[in-house]
Amino acid sequence: xxxxxxxxxxxxxxxxxxxxxxxxxxxxxxxxxxxxxxxxxxxxxxxxxxxxxxxxxxxxxxxxxxxxxxxxxxxxxxxxxxxxxxxxxxxxxxxxxxxxxxxxxxxxxxxxxxxxxxxxxxxxxxxxxxxxxxxxxxxxxxxxxxxxxxxxxxxxxxxxxxxxxxxxxxxxxxxxxxxxxxxxxxxxxxxxxxxxxxxxxxxxxxxxxxxxxxxxxxxxxxxxxxxxxxxxxxxxxxxxxxxxxxxxxxxxxxxxxxxxxxxxxxxxxxxxxxxxxxxxxxxxxxxxxxxxxxxxxxxx
Amino acid sequence: xxxxxxxxxxxxxxxxxxxxxxxxxxxxxxxxxxxxxxxxxxxxxxxxxxxxxxxxxxxxxxxxxxxxxxxxxxxxxxxxxxxxxxxxxxxxxxxxxxxxxxxxxxxxxxxxxxxxxxxxxxxxxxxxxxxxxxxxxxxxxxxxxxxxxxxxxxxxxxxxxxxxxxxxxxxxxxxxxxxxxxxxxxxxxxxxxxxxxxxxxxxxxxxxxxxxxxxxxxxxxxxxxxxxxxxxxxxxxxxxxxxxxxxxxxxxxxxxxxxxxxxxxxxxxxxxxxxxxxxxxxxxxxxxxxxxxxxxxxxxxxxxxxxxxxxxxxxxxxxx
Numbered sequence: 001x002x003x004x005x006x007x008x009x010x011x012x013x014x015x016x017x018x019x020x021x022x023x024x025x026x027x028x029x030x031x032x033x034x035x036x037x038x039x040x041x042x043x044x045x046x047x048x049x050x051x052x053x054x055x056x057x058x059x060x061x062x063x064x065x066x067x068x069x070x071x072x073x074x075x076x077x078x079x080x081x082x083x084x085x086x087x088x089x090x091x092x093x094x095x096x097x098x099x100x101x102x103x104x105x106x107x108x109x110x111x112x113x114x115x116x117x118x119x120x121x122x123x124x125x126x127x128x129x130x131x132x133x134x135x136x137x138x139x140x141x142x143x144x145x146x147x148x149x150x151x152x153x154x155x156x157x158x159x160x161x162x163x164x165x166x167x168x169x170x171x172x173x174x175x176x177x178x179x180x181x182x183x184x185x186x187x188x189x190x191x192x193x194x195x196x197x198x199x200x201x202x203x204x205x206x207x208x209x210x211x212x213x214x215x216x217x218x219x220x221x222x223x224x225x226x227x228x229x230x231x232x233x234x235x236x237x238x239x240x241x242x243x244x245x246x247x248x249x250x251x252x253x254x255x256x257x258x259x260x261x262x263x264x265x266x267x268x269x270x271x272x273x274x275x276x277x278x279x280x281x282x283x284x285x286x287x288x289x290x291x292x293x294x295x296x297x298x299x300x
Numbered sequence: 301x302x303x304x305x306x307x308x309x310x311x312x313x314x315x316x317x318x319x320x321x322x323x324x325x326x327x328x329x330x331x332x333x334x335x336x337x338x339x340x341x342x343x344x345x346x347x348x349x350x351x352x353x354x355x356x357x358x359x360x361x362x363x364x365x366x367x368x369x370x371x372x373x374x375x376x377x378x379x380x381x382x383x384x385x386x387x388x389x390x391x392x393x394x395x396x397x398x399x400x401x402x403x404x405x406x407x408x409x410x411x412x413x414x415x416x417x418x419x420x421x422x423x424x425x426x427x428x429x430x431x432x433x434x435x436x437x438x439x440x441x442x443x444x445x446x447x448x449x450x451x452x453x454x455x456x457x458x459x460x461x462x463x464x465x466x467x468x469x470x471x472x473x474x475x476x477x478x479x480x481x482x483x484x485x486x487x488x489x490x491x492x493x494x495x496x497x498x499x500x501x502x503x504x505x506x507x508x509x510x511x512x513x514x515x516x517x518x519x520x521x522x523x524x525x526x527x528x529x530x531x532x533x534x535x536x537x538x539x540x541x542x543x544x545x546x547x548x549x550x551x552x553x554x555x556x557x558x559x560x561x562x563x564x565x566x567x568x569x570x571x572x573x574x575x576x577x578x579x580x581x582x583x584x585x586x587x588x589x590x591x592x593x594x595x596x597x598x599x600x601x602x603x604x605x606x607x608x609x610x611x612x613x614x615x616x617x618x619x620x
Contacts, residue, residue: 140311141318144590148552149570153586156574157329233443237556240445241571256446260560263453270453274446282441 025294032293039290045283053100060093064250073266083268086258087248094250095272101251102280105166105235105244106228112170113227117177118220122208124178125185132182139175147172147234155243162251165244169234173227180223184216191215218295225288229281236277252277305602312598319590320372324365327583337579340381377584382576387584390569397565398554400470401488404481405550406543408489409496414532414539416493417500421508421535422527432497439494444553448487448560455483465562484561488553492546499542500535507535537604544600548593 033040052059068088076083082091124135145153151168158164188194189212197211238244239253247254252273259269330337339351352358356367371377377387420432456464462483468476507513508531516530517523555567562568566585573581 137311137314137318140315141322141590144315144319144548144593145322145586146548146551146589146593148555149586149589152555152570152574153323153326153582156577156579156582157326229441236443237445241556241559243571243574256449260449263449264457267453267457270446270449274443274449277443277446278438278441281443282438285437285441 029294032290036290036293038286039293042283042286042288043290045279046287049099049280049283050103052096053103056097056100060090060096062090062093064089064093064097065248073262073269075266076268082272083266085255085269086262086266089248089250091269091272094255095252095276097250098252098255098273098276099280101162101245101249102232102235102277105162105169106232109166109170109231109235110173110224110227112167113173113177114220114224116170117174118181121178121181122185122212125182126189126204126208126212128186135178135182139178142175145172148237151234151238152243155238160238160243160246162245162249165235165238168238169231172234173231176223176227177220181216181220184219185212188212188215222288222292222295225284225291229284229288232284233277233281301605304605308598308601308605312594315594316591319594320369320587321365323583323587323590324368326586327579328361330579338378338381341577372587377587378580380573380581381578382573382581387580390581391566391584391588394564394566394569396470397467397563398558398567401481401484401554401557401563401565402550404485405488405492405553408485409492412489412493413496414500414536417497417539418504418527418532420497420501421504422523424505429501432501436494436497439490439497442490444487444491445556445560447490448483448557451483451487452560467563480561480563484557484563487560488550488557491553492550495546495549496539496542499539503535503538504531507531510534540600540604544597547596551589551593 033043066089068084071080071084071088073086074080074084074088076091080090080092082095084090085094120135124132142150147169150172151165154168154171155164158167194207194211197207202211235244236251236253236256239251240257242254242257245251245254247258255273256270259266259273262269327337328334333348334355335348335351335357336343338355339347343351355371356364359367375388377391379386380390383390416432416435420429423429452464455461462479464483466480468480470477508527510531513526513530516526521530551567554565555570557563558565558567559571566589570582570585572578573585
């Protein structure tokens with residue numbers, strides 16, 4: 001794409017295009033959606049999973065944790081489209097409720113990472129000097145812990161639960177946000193409009209909040225759409241290993257853990273939870289690619 | 301260049317020091333008496349006293365840290381609560397299995413990603429590119445442990461081609477060993493391949509539009525020669541960096557893969573030690589993994605500084 005629209009200040013480009021900011025963004029979303037139908041489908045599927053997560057109590061045909069000894073490991077049928085598990089629980093209901101746990105872990109962990117990472121990266125990039133050096137070396141050290149090893153370490157200290165798994169995933173993703181934000185701040189700080197604001201006597205906080213943050217927020221959001229599917233898979237991995245959500249709560253990871261023991265007798269137990277993780281992660285990635293085009297045409 | 305190397309080594313040393321601080325602080329955050337944490341719940345008074353003595357647990361925290369670090373640097377990471385064997389020794393027996401798995405996965409990943417990435421870049425915007433990019437997207441999105449379970453279901457349970465689990469040492473029976481390592485390596489390799497393929501494609505697209513590639517084409521070189529000799533060699537430089545940074549993901553992946561295929565490696569060791577509350581073992585494994593990540597990336601950086609004339613010359617110019 002040519003560099004003709006390569007001004008990072010949205011207020012300027014919007015003024016040049018002579019259209020209102022809202023309709024500009026929506027119009028661009030429409031154009032991107034038409035050019036990339038896969039992104040649109042991805043966004044719709046993500047939405048579907050959100051509806052599933054929110055509406056689980058009404059959508060699930062039966063109680064996801066109620067066991068039934070007369071229905072142990074029944075193959076898929078009209079009554080139980082996804083079959084039943086080793087304790088006679090309905091597979092479909094558990095997959096639907098599992099969406100709630102996955103979404104919770106995926107979204108809250110990345111929110112936590114952004115909540116810590118963005119301010120820290122903002123300060124490091126803005127003030128530079130010794131503070132920046134200290135923050136960068138700390139993130140270097142933090143990043144050296146492979147994610148799962150870090151999560152295992154944290155869960156060892158805190159004990160396994162959904163909250164602690166979310167916390168571990170969030171803390172694992174934090175350095176990425178610190179580095180990303182810092183890098184963006186470093187480049188944006190050199191722009192004339194930031195220098196101008198400073199020359200006009202704006203305080204540090206005002207420059208950061210009003211002039212720098214709005215110009216880097218889209219890149220941070222795009223990173224979030226890439227990070228959420230990774231976090232969703234991470235929660236599934238932790239729960240699969242027994243370090244996350246504890247049974248009988250219906251998490252896709254714990255369901256796969258149980259399924260692994262009955263691969264020969266009840267393979268359907270392994271199909272659906274894994275397919276759900278795959279579909280949700282894939283849709284998030286597709287939608288994220290589209291969002292990148294909508295928010296940041298320069299990067300395309 | 302020398303200055304760059306010294307600076308790079310210094311940063312790594314600081315990072316290692318910070319890692320040790322984080323691990324030390326982590327163990328101290330475990331609720332309860334640190335002597336009890338390190339000796340285990342069934343240790344007697346004498347055992348507790350021994351641990352207290354060894355780590356100087358009655359001294360102030362900074363002194364305790366220095367003492368602990370001194371022991372760790374000399375390879376003394378304490379002993380496992382469960383087996384009473386030294387942590388370093390236990391890790392050393394498990395490590396070869398994980399290293400073999402990692403190497404095989406790297407082979408799988410490179411074998412898939414580099415050709416696919418090159419084809420996607422050379423045949424940009426053709427169905428081949430779309431196919432390769434879609435597969436890469438799927439590879440990033442598919443949870444590896446599920447892929448592993450599905451593979452076991454298909455290859456072992458349905459077709460009966462390969463054993464689903466168990467381990468035979470490489471030195472004992474190389475064929476049986478490879479039979480059991482093939483599926484794990486495939487599972488661990490595909491995730492990495494997806495990431496690498498994207499990087500290779502992007503790097504190659506950039507390199508293919510460079511002036512020297514146009515010159516090579518202009519002087520009449522065949523397409524294959526241009527792509528392999530001129531573009532690929534330069535295009536691979538950023539890919540090597542990404543490969544170094546992906547080592548962490550590879551180690552995380554190894555933990556899960558070993559769990560699914562019941563390989564008695566490093567990853568299984570750490571998961572087991574969490575469940576048995578074997579804190580010294582967890583501490584040792586975490587410390588070793590993080591440190592090796594830093595060292596691997598130091599080696600990657602240094603080796604291509606030495607190999608890449610562009611960085612070498614620029615480094616010297618900066619120093620002068």
